[in-house]
Amino acid sequence: MVSPRVLRNLKREFRQSALAKTGLVLVLLVLGVAVFAPFVAPHDPTEQNLDNRRQPPLGFSRTTESTSSQMVNGSIEMVTETTYVNASATHPLGTDPLGRDMLSRVIYGARTSLLVGILGTLLAALLGVGVGLTAGYRRGYTDDGLMRFADVSLAFPSLVLAIALIGLWGRAAVPIPDPWVVMGLAPGMPKTFTLPGTVIVVVGLVNWVWFARVARGEALSIREEEYVKAARAIGASDWRIILRHVLPNAATPILVLGTIQIAAIILLESALSFLGFSGTTLSWGFDISQGRDYLASSWWISTVPGLAIVIAVVGINLLGDLLRDALDPGFEGEGGV
Amino acid sequence: MALGRFLVRRILQGLLVVWGVITVVFLLRFVTPGSPIDAVAPLDATQETRAAIAAELGLDQPLHVQYGQYLFDLLRGDMGFSYIKGQDVAGLVFLKVPATVELAVAATVVAIVLSIPLGVISATRRNEPVDYGATLFSLGGISTPNFWLGIMMILVLAVQFGIFHTSGRGVDFGDVVLSTVNSDPFFGTLVGWLRFITLPAIALGTYFTALITRLTRSGMLDQLGQSYVVAARAKGLPESLVRYKHALRNTLVPVVTVLGLQLGSLIGGAVITEAVFSWPGLGTLVIQSINVRDWPTLQGCLIVIGVSFVIVNIVVDLLYASLDPRVVYD
Numbered sequence: 001m002v003s004p005r006v007l008r009n010l011k012r013e014f015r016q017s018a019l020a021k022t023g024l025v026l027v028l029l030v031l032g033v034a035v036f037a038p039f040v041a042p043h044d045p046t047e048q049n050l051d052n053r054r055q056p057p058l059g060f061s062r063t064t065e066s067t068s069s070q071m072v073n074g075s076i077e078m079v080t081e082t083t084y085v086n087a088s089a090t091h092p093l094g095t096d097p098l099g100r101d102m103l104s105r106v107i108y109g110a111r112t113s114l115l116v117g118i119l120g121t122l123l124a125a126l127l128g129v130g131v132g133l134t135a136g137y138r139r140g141y142t143d144d145g146l147m148r149f150a151d152v153s154l155a156f157p158s159l160v161l162a163i164a165l166i167g168l169w170g171r172a173a174v175p176i177p178d179p180w181v182v183m184g185l186a187p188g189m190p191k192t193f194t195l196p197g198t199v200i201v202v203v204g205l206v207n208w209v210w211f212a213r214v215a216r217g218e219a220l221s222i223r224e225e226e227y228v229k230a231a232r233a234i235g236a237s238d239w240r241i242i243l244r245h246v247l248p249n250a251a252t253p254i255l256v257l258g259t260i261q262i263a264a265i266i267l268l269e270s271a272l273s274f275l276g277f278s279g280t281t282l283s284w285g286f287d288i289s290q291g292r293d294y295l296a297s298s299w300w301i302s303t304v305p306g307l308a309i310v311i312a313v314v315g316i317n318l319l320g321d322l323l324r325d326a327l328d329p330g331f332e333g334e335g336g337v
Numbered sequence: 338m339a340l341g342r343f344l345v346r347r348i349l350q351g352l353l354v355v356w357g358v359i360t361v362v363f364l365l366r367f368v369t370p371g372s373p374i375d376a377v378a379p380l381d382a383t384q385e386t387r388a389a390i391a392a393e394l395g396l397d398q399p400l401h402v403q404y405g406q407y408l409f410d411l412l413r414g415d416m417g418f419s420y421i422k423g424q425d426v427a428g429l430v431f432l433k434v435p436a437t438v439e440l441a442v443a444a445t446v447v448a449i450v451l452s453i454p455l456g457v458i459s460a461t462r463r464n465e466p467v468d469y470g471a472t473l474f475s476l477g478g479i480s481t482p483n484f485w486l487g488i489m490m491i492l493v494l495a496v497q498f499g500i501f502h503t504s505g506r507g508v509d510f511g512d513v514v515l516s517t518v519n520s521d522p523f524f525g526t527l528v529g530w531l532r533f534i535t536l537p538a539i540a541l542g543t544y545f546t547a548l549i550t551r552l553t554r555s556g557m558l559d560q561l562g563q564s565y566v567v568a569a570r571a572k573g574l575p576e577s578l579v580r581y582k583h584a585l586r587n588t589l590v591p592v593v594t595v596l597g598l599q600l601g602s603l604i605g606g607a608v609i610t611e612a613v614f615s616w617p618g619l620g621t622l623v624i625q626s627i628n629v630r631d632w633p634t635l636q637g638c639l640i641v642i643g644v645s646f647v648i649v650n651i652v653v654d655l656l657y658a659s660l661d662p663r664v665v666y667d
Contacts, residue, residue: 019476148353148354148357149357151350151354151357152354152357152358152361152643154598154601154646155354155357155358155601155642155643155644155646155647156358156361156601156639156642156643156646157601157602157603157604157605157608157642157646158601158602158605159602159605159606159608159609160604160605160608160620160623160638160639160642163608163623163624163627164365164623164627164635164639167627167628167630167635168365263480267480267482270482270485271482271484271609274482274484274609274612275609275612275624285482288482288484288485288488291488292488295488295491295492295496296496299492302485302488302489302492303489303492306481306482306485306488306489309481309482309485310477310480310481310482310485313480313481314476314477314480317476317479317480318476
């Protein structure tokens with residue numbers, strides 16, 4: 001699949017690049033937090049505490065003004081009282097409008113983002129690579145037909161098509177048991193985790209076309225290679241040639257695209273849940289939208305989950321850059337000014 | 338003439354895609370749970386009433402007849418009727434187009450004006466602080482959700498400092514143009530317009546600024562290593578001419594390709610940017626019509642978006658000719 005030359009380049013690039021190392025650290029951080037969420041999160045992310053709404057993060061305080069009518073010197077007057085809401089170590093990143101712990105929500109949000117990002121990318125890759133390799137290898141009418149269909153898909157922006165499809169199909173939510181809690185290792189944490197099923201299917205459906213384009217381009221050139229001609233000469237079937245010869249040789253560019261697509265789909269998922277088109281409320285995009293109504297008094301509700309998105313996506317993009325640079329070693333040497 | 342033939346071919350291809358777009362949008366109605374009759378009929382409607390409504394809407398006809406009717410209506414500019422809004426869809430949709438176009442153009446202008454010089458400077462001063470700055474900026478730009486960036490700018494620049502409006506489109510570009518001829522103060526109108534459009538344009542444009550900066554930087558690095566650049570320098574051309582006339586021009590070809598492909602993200606980004614800034618454009622209409630299950634309006638929006646994507650991509654293809662005369666139109 002991946003040649004030793006590519007692996008060598010990968011190692012060399014990685015050693016030389018501080019950005020690539022940063023990327024790996026960020027991705028491992030987000031991945032670790034997502035996998036071990038019940039252990040890392042200090043609270044149940046869905047547990048509400050209405051006495052403790054919109055508590056600021058450590059190091060900040062929030063003032064609220066409440067006006068009430070009181071008896072002052074025998075007459076009723078309106079009195080404005082300013083109260084300070086202080087931070088507490090129980091909720092280091094503060095709480096949301098329902099008093100839920102922001103840190104725990106951000107930690108669990110990583111699960112939603114990564115699961116949608118990875119499963120959505122896999123679905124898109126499965127569809128796109130299948131279509132692209134077939135179109136590129138068969139050429140002719142199959143190619144024309146499939147690629148015109150790809151053109152039609154491209155004419156709809158992913159976000160627009162995604163919200164249209166979710167609007168039509170509804171917001172299916174699939175509860176999956178949390179293995180750590182089922183095993184009894186993390187008592188007190190939510191037993192199930194909600195997977196936004198429709199969102200995963202839809203982001204896969206709207207992003208297949210990028211994989212199809214890349215796979216087709218690769219297949220077009222690979223089909224002219226000697227080993228493919230040899231396979232054809234000994235009577236191998238088209239399917240066998242596509243799966244055994246074309247696919248492995250097209251794997252590396254598809255891998256690079258896949259990495260970038262995970263980042264793109266995480267951004268798409270956050271946009272969908274921001275707009276309310278998701279099956280779960282345990283998502284970074286949803287929390288950003290929760291905070292919009294409280295921007296003037298409680299800035300952290302929108303700010304914190306957004307930073308989490310940036311951290312995850314920067315990390316993945318840095319790894320994508322590393323893969324691309326390792327694949328295209330000639331690039332570094334050129335243009336030295 | 339090759340260009341003329343290419344244009345005809347490209348337009349025919351575009352029409353094919355437009356036809357595909359319309360077909361997909363038409364079929365969307367049939368993957369919807371529930372029937373369009375539900376949107377019109379009262380809850381306690383009798384079977385006869387429902388049948389009468391179906392006949393009225395043409396829903397009792399076979400699929401291919403409905404499809405033919407749909408195509409025929411579209412050709413006449415009739416996109417159907419929104420029962421929820423009680424208006425013609427075409428009027429509803431086209432009323433929203435200018436706001437979205439204004440936002441998209443403003444974002445593109447922001448992106449091009451900032452990114453190309455930044456990319457060139459970054460490539461020519463490689464590994465200097467300005468290059469690192471540009472690299473970090475472009476990495477951050479492609480990794481930041483534009484709606485969150487918009488909210489952060491609202492938080493700081495609108496809520497805290499009150500420099501810009503938090504939302505809406507109180508003054509449009511037409512007002513600015515008109516103020517040069519009518520009695521409105523030009524400068525005041527311009528500032529008023531800028532206070533509305535600046536934040537949404539930056540929110541929408543940042544991703545593209547970052548993307549084009551990256552592409553320009555890597556393309557310039559690639560070009561500056563080519564032998565024609567060495568030749569141009571050897572014959573004594575000033576460095577600025579080498580960079581901007583020769584190298585940049587060749588860099589722009591792939592940049593334009595990517596821009597054409599990413600146009601979908603621009604429109605998609607506009608949808609969510611509009612949602613953040615309550616910008617009264619197509620995106621707001623799309624989300625509204627989904628939330629109230631107003632399918633005819635949604636279909637109209639999708640067709641307008643799809644068709645504009647096709648048109649802009651034909652224009653992008655033609656741009657190649659002016660950038661790179663070597664492009665062969667076959």
